Amino acid sequence: PLCSNNNPYASFGATLARDEEQNLWSTPHDVTHTEADDDRVLYNMIVVRNQLDKDSEEWQKLNYDIYTLRQTRKEVRSRWKHILEDLGFQKEADSLLSVTKLSIISDSQNMGKARDILLKLSEETNIFPTSWELSERYLFVVDRLIALDAADEFFKMASVVYPKRASGERVDDSQKTPQC
Numbered sequence: 001p002l003c004s005n006n007n008p009y010a011s012f013g014a015t016l017a018r019d020e021e022q023n024l025w026s027t028p029h030d031v032t033h034t035e036a037d038d039d040r041v042l043y044n045m046i047v048v049r050n051q052l053d054k055d056s057e058e059w060q061k062l063n064y065d066i067y068t069l070r071q072t073r074k075e076v077r078s079r080w081k082h083i084l085e086d087l088g089f090q091k092e093a094d095s096l097l098s099v100t101k102l103s104i105i106s107d108s109q110n111m112g113k114a115r116d117i118l119l120k121l122s123e124e125t126n127i128f129p130t131s132w133e134l135s136e137r138y139l140f141v142v143d144r145l146i147a148l149d150a151a152d153e154f155f156k157m158a159s160v161v162y163p164k165r166a167s168g169e170r171v172d173d174s175q176k177t178p179q180c
Contacts, residue, residue: 045066075129080138087153096145099137106146107146114142114143118142120155125162
């Protein structure tokens, strides 16, 4: 019967919505949420939004901000994945980008170099949006690239694919630098 309470799929939509609410990053069932500062900011926004009346202007504004932040994170991750795939890491891209609270820096000697490369990426490329605060997650990714001896190639590719432009400067599709 259509109205049976024994339907195992009856709460499926609610489960997906709840999972999305807990998904502070872009990967479902991410156990690392609220571990990094940027995750705590998003988590706090969600908590405040959930305490507001859904019809209120404040709720709508917070909901938009949460959506925007999640989309920005997904876009940044997509840019990194695109470059990793162009460098030949098609099968490994997702695992290279996967950072959990169990992730460790492969070599403490690489920490300074990883920070320098990440800072250089943020200053000299458009791989991160201008308003983006550097995420600790990408420090782990850069560390992995250093261990694979691919960090410099990643930077070069990011410089080509996502070159830094002066503010206000626009590039048409016909003017974009061809991808390697």
